[in-house]
Amino acid sequence: MTRARPLVLTCLSLPLFAALVAPTALFAQPDPAKAGTGLAQAAASEAGWAAMNSTTAKETLEFLVQVNELRNDLEMMRALLREGREEAQAIKDKAEAARRDPTKLVLKLADMLAARSDAFRKLVGWTDAMQAQVAELRRTAKDAEALVKEVEEIQPEDVRALKLFEEIDGRILPLIDSLRDPAQAARTLIDGQIREALSKPWAVGGLVFRIKLMDELQAVFSPEANITIVMEYLNGDLPDVEASGLYFGRDGTPKFDRLKFSTDAKAIESVLMKKGLSKLGEAIGDLGLPLTFRNLKTMGFDQPGPGGRLGGLQFDLDVNLAMGSLPLPQLKQDGIQIFSDGHVHLKGATTLKYELKPNIPIPIATTGLAFHKHAVEMSLKPEKVAISTVLSAAAPESGNAIGLDVTCRFGFPIRKIEFQGTMRTAGGLSFGRVYNGELSAEHIQGDLEFPSANDSPIMTAVTPLAVQGHFKFDKDGLIAKGKATLFNGPSIDSEIFIGTNGHGHITATADFQLFDVLKVAGELESKFTPGFKRVTANVVGMVDLDLQLFKVSAALDVDADTDRVAQGKLPIRAKASALGAEAIVDLPSFTPADFLIVVAALKRQLPDMYKNMIKALAAFEGHAAEVLAAEEAKIRQAVSDAAARAGVDAIRTGDPNVDKALGDISKGGKQIITELVDARVFGGKAATQLRRSASNELENLGRDPFGTFANTPQNALNELSNVGNLVTGAFGNKKKDAGDARRRAEEEARAKVEALKKSLDEKLGRLVSAIEGDRLDHLPKPTRQLDSRGQGVNESTRLRLLFEHAASAPWGSNAPESGEVMFLVRATGMKSTINTRYPDRSQRLSGSDVQAGYVFFQDLLKADAKPKARIGIPRLKHNSALPAELIASDEIQRLVELHVPEAEIEGYRKLYERKLAIKNETDEPMTVWVNAEARVRRDDAFNWSWDSGVPAEKAATAFLVPARSTKILGEDVTPFLPNQSVADRANDSESKEDKVAVKGRRFRLWAESETGERWEEQRSQDLWVVAKNAKIQGERAYRDDKIQTHTYVLKPKTGLRDFAERQLKLRNDTPEPLTLKLRYRSSRGGQSRWYTLPELVLAPGTTVRPRGSDGFAVRASRVVFEAEGPTRRYTAHEESPVWLVAEADGRRMYRGPKIGVYLHVFRPDTRVSR
Structure with a gap:
């Protein structure tokens, strides 16, 4: 057996390359009879293609180069052969024959063949008989070598050499020539394509492979080449699979008809179950649907799959709907094919359906939910799986659970599972739809919309409720953020929760519109119980209304509840409050027309609003009238003196009511008006006059509720003048001197009042203008204490303050240098606590109020005195969680500081700065440089500014702090010049009288002792002395009755x-x-x-x-x-x-x-x- 070894590639030499690209053939055949027929050539070429491999291709090309070098000698030998045939072997030119020794040429060809491998000699037909002839020729040629020199004729060895050459030239050389093309193709393949295939993957017919092993001695074009390759599956997700039997066609294309897997089938199955089908199994496995693969086998490479794909693996699949050891039937699909490029092909029926009974929940990984009522459908065209199921935390029929009745769809390979369907109650009633759903082991999410039909249980008489948003679903419920519509209003950014137990809520906290025109600042909420048996909806907030007589900021509370219908009541109760008056209306619905009913009910409370305004005005008119009362007392005394001279002991008008009215003037003109409002009957001419004057005041209030009593001092003087006329009439003309005295006293009083009023207008006019109409809206961000599912407590509050009817007046003759600014404060507020975990603990409150406030200025008109101011804000009823009185006082303080900056405000107030004190704990004097960022007034506004605009060192102020002492900078020690001596600095600090403490909210400072020690920690780093205060909406501020001091400690530096x-x-x-x-x-x-x-x-x-x-x-x-x-x-x-x-x-x-x-x-x- 030939040993397989790694392929070794060699490069062609330059002569070999030249031979291969030569434009003409290397051999010119003598004639067809000797050279062989075309059929023989074709047969030789076929044999060459079959036998060609790396070694033979190399030897063939090298041998052709050697033969090419003998081209002239070969042509001489062929000429000798032609001459021998034509002239009976008569040699005409013996000398030429001697120069071209036939024997040496044949022996050289024989040596060239002998140097080649056995495989090559066998390929070209070099036989053992030929080799024997060469040996005999070599022996006889040596013996005849001397004879060739003496006899110039053909020797017998030459004849034998020519005969042997004729056989070589007729059989072997043409065969070698015919191998030139196969050899060149083989080398091109080996040096090119195979080299490329070894260096990187090669894709053919959808199959990606790399050559691993090949036998160099085996022909690459032979079906027996048996090349080993490594195939990649699923873009490398499946580990390498080996196969053998590859060979190449003549055009260099790989052939797969003999390819077989080398990797053991069980090993492939093991790998496939773990990694190879991750795209098919990950998602299902994550969802609690484990897969089992059976009957894994390889597919033949001689029969391409769909799309010409090669290298497929075929298996049977069981979808185990059971979890753990539950003995549930399996969904089976046989003949699944997966190819190296990840393509999945299903054989058999086009659709496979299975419905699992009985219904046993299948948990979905870590979501806490489960599948119920499973119906599975697997289709081939397209390759999709559809699972119809119900997603719920419990069985849909049990308790109050809600569920998603959906169809899940996915294909192969699985990347995500999509679903869509409906939301249903425990009783199976649909109340909305879900779409764009995505299901994984970690979460179930998608988009929702309800109601999706007009017969939804949410479409109740309470309020049409609509929601659209993106949700997440887990064992506790469905949490969504999106848009909600309540009370026929526009969509509002909302948070939605529908628990798997059937309870749910919808909340929105923001400025939102009702009926597209009504802007509300507040909170909207809807709650419902399982099956929507009870639905509530609430709006609480503040809304601006024009009630014709007054423009008000009303507190609005709308409560809708289906239980009210069961109790025989109208489902909606609306409550509105403004200026301390309240209206409550029950309604069948809440539409724009219904809201007008609420406004009309509030208008019916205008008398109470008016009365509350009068009471508030009376509260501060009493203060304003004190100066008038003092002047009126002087007039009364002057009249009494005149009466005494006339023999009358006291002023008697003959009408007790008038006498009482005269006394009432000293208590303030507004008390007279209050008595008239109470419908007291006055008699006589004086009473008529007073009633007419009071009526005029009431008419003015009705015409212009924002400007009433601004001229109260003048009105009171007019009243005083009218009463004086009555007194004069009572005495007749008998006491002319008394009348003259009264007129003079009246003129003096009027002049003093006008002078005081003018001075106050100059000092307080801008403050009065700034207070009038000033409005504050405090809408802090709601606080939430929620768990991961959005359940918990939402708290929100709103407060609106409006300042109006501002007026200034002198304080009185006992304090002629002082004055007062009076104003009304309207307050409207609400507070909402929504407890979604314990709905019974939710709470909503709203309210409104109007009260009088004041700013008293002491020594305002006194020369060379520091004016002082004190702010008074009464308790306000508003039901918000905010400190309305403090917020109102802060605003008035700000306006006083802007418009009456010379006044020092006393009492508990809002402060933004602290003084800076230095505690020197060392034993030597300390020079401290300080730069402060202070609150400065610029262009009717407050800004923060460093001493030089930036915390620059050149703007720093220097102070000397004695050893072992604590000094407030600017107050206990004053600034000095840098080059002053220590003694001069100390004297300077003691001698200066106008000492102003250094104040700011942050500082830069550094210090140096007399011996050269330096403290520079805060030289380039801010020293904040006022922290952010959560009680004042996160401002850097605090409240106290005096400015506080921050002490910075300079500790001694010790050690070497x-x-x-x-x-x-x-x-x-x-x-x-x-x-x-x-x-x-x-x-x-x-x-x-x-x-x-x-x-x-x-x-x-x-x-x-x-x-x-x-x-x-x-x-x-x-x-x-x-x-x-x-x-x-x-x-x-x-x-x-x-x-x-x-x-x-x-x-x-x-x-x-x-x-x-x-x-x-x-x-x-x-x-x-x-």
Whole structure:
């Protein structure tokens, strides 16, 4: 047996290549009789094709090259043969015959053949008899060699050589010539295609293979070549499968008709079950549907499969619907074929169906769900599997479970399982559809839409409910995000949950539209019980309404419940609240027309809203009237004095009601109006006058609810004037002096009031304008405490504040420099707690209120005094979870700070900054540089700004903090100039009177001690002193009755440390001043560079420690400088540096507990130049 060995390829030599491409044949045959017939040539060529392999092809081509070199000798031999036939072997030219020795040529041809392999000699027909003739010829030729030189005639050896040549030339050489084309084809194949096939996969007929082994001595064109190949299946997913029996056709194409698998069938089956059919089995296996493969066998390569595919594997498949040891029937499919390119072909019936009974749930991997009521269909055209089933956490008939009644589809190889179908209740009632579904071991997801039909149980009288979104489904239920429609409104971004137990909810928290025109800020929710036996829907929020007399922000709460219908009630209850008044209406539905009914019911509460407004206005009009009451008291006293002179003990008008009204003026004009609203009956002319005046006020309120009582002081004076007229009428003209006194008192009072009002308008006019109509909407992001399935607690709250009816007034004669701004605060709020895990714990609240607020200014008009302000906001009823009073106070505070910045606000308030204190725990004074980011007022707004716009060092302010002390910067110690001495700095700090504390929300700071220690941790890193406050919507702010202080501690630096610099001191021992120019090399922030010191003058006999532009004392590794006085100049170190640290062991470093000092002295005897 021939030993198989790896194929070894050789390259053709250049002469061989030249021979192969020669345009003419190597041999010219003598004649057909000798050379053989065309049939013989064809037979030889066929034999050549069959026998050609790597070795014979190489030897054939090499032998042809050798024969080509003997071309002339061969033609001489053929000429001799022709002459012998034509002239009875008479040799005309013996000398020529002697020069062309026939015997030597034949022996050379024989040696060339003898050098070849046995296979080659056998291929070309070189027989043992021929070899014997050559041996005899070789022996006799040696004996006759001398005779050839003496006798110029043909010897017997030559005759024998010619006869042997005739046989070689007639049989062997033509055969070798006929092998030229097969040899060339074989070499081309071996050196080309096979080489390529060895280096990379070769695809033929859908089969990808690589040549592994071949027998070089076996003909590659022979069916017996038996070449071994390695085939790839499924793009390499299946490990290599070996087969043998490959050979090549004459055109170089591989032949597979004898190919057989070399890999053991059981090994292929084992690999196939583990990896080879992953595309067929992964998804089904992941879903709890294990596969079993049976009867694996290879398919013949002589019969291509569909599409001309080769190398198929055939097997039978069992789809095990059973899980574990459950004895369930199997879905069988025989004759499945899978090809190397992954194509799957099913044999047998075009469709195979099977319905599993009884219905036993099959778990779906880790999803917590299971298949129920399985019906499986496998089709061939197209190659698809359809599984009709119900996906649910429990059996669909049991309890309240919902399920997805779907059809799952997948093909081969499986990449994903798609499904679509309907959502059904436990009773089988469809309430929506699912589509674009995708099922895997990890999740079940898709798109949903309900209701999908008008007969859906959700289409109740409560509210038409529609949902569309993307869902995920697990054992707890279906969670979706998408669009929901409630109460005939537009679609709203919502969260949907439908539990597998049948309970569910839909929630939306945002600004949304109802009826396409009504904007609501709040929360929408719908809940339902199993089978949709009970459906509730709720909207709670705030909505702006125009009630003609008032424009209000109303709290709206709409509650729909199917249980109300069972109780014989209308299904929907709507509640609206504004300005402290509330309207409740029961409705059969909630449409735009129904909403108008709610608005109409709220309008019927306008009298209560009006009354609440009057009460609130009366609350602050009492404050405004105090100054009027003081002036009215003066008038009364003047009238009483006139009456006394006239002999009257007191003012008597004859009408008790008028007398009472006169007294009531001192209590504030609005109390009179309140009494009129209460329908008290006044008698006499005075009562009529007062009633008419009050009526005018009420009419004004009805016409312009936003501007009423803005001129209350003037109205009160008019009332006072009217009463004065009544008093004058009562006395008649008998007491003219009293009337004159009253008029003078009235004019004086009016002048004072007008003067105060003008001054207040100048101070408070912008504040009043800013408060009027100011509106705040607080809509914080809802908080959620949910589990992975979206169940838990959703909490949301809303608050809306509106400021109106702002007015300013003097405080009174007892505090003429003070004043007050009054305003109304409307509050509307809601709070919603949705507990989807425990629905009974859900809660919704809403409400509204109107109250009066004020800002009292003390010493506002007093010269050389610091005005103080105090803000008052009463308790507001609004039912939101937000601190409405604090939020309202914060807003008024902001407006006061903007428009009355000179006033210092007192009391509990919102603060944005802290003072900065430095605690110096060292034993030496500390110089601290600080840059603050502070709150500044610019263009009617507040901004944050660093001292220089950026936290630049050049804008820093320097302070001196004594040893072992804690000082508030700017308050306990004041700034100083960088080059001041310590004594001067201390004196400066003590002497300055206008001390303003350094304040900010963050700082940059650094410090240096007198001995040169530095603290630079916060030099390039922000020191935040006001943190984000969750109680104030995440702002960097806090609330207190005074500004707080942040203390930053500077601790002593201890222990031995390494230094590469020293502090520089300069002493001038000369008798004249020296002007110094100095540059120094210093390290800051890990980087070393040169710095230039500002020009410095050293006075005679002084020692200074120079400071850089950053205020720090100069510390350096080396310096260069020049100094010049009136009569001397120092230039020795203008270029050559002075090193402040000596070199030791190749390093300029030293170790110590603190930085050292280098003193350079300018001596008078030092050599100088001018």
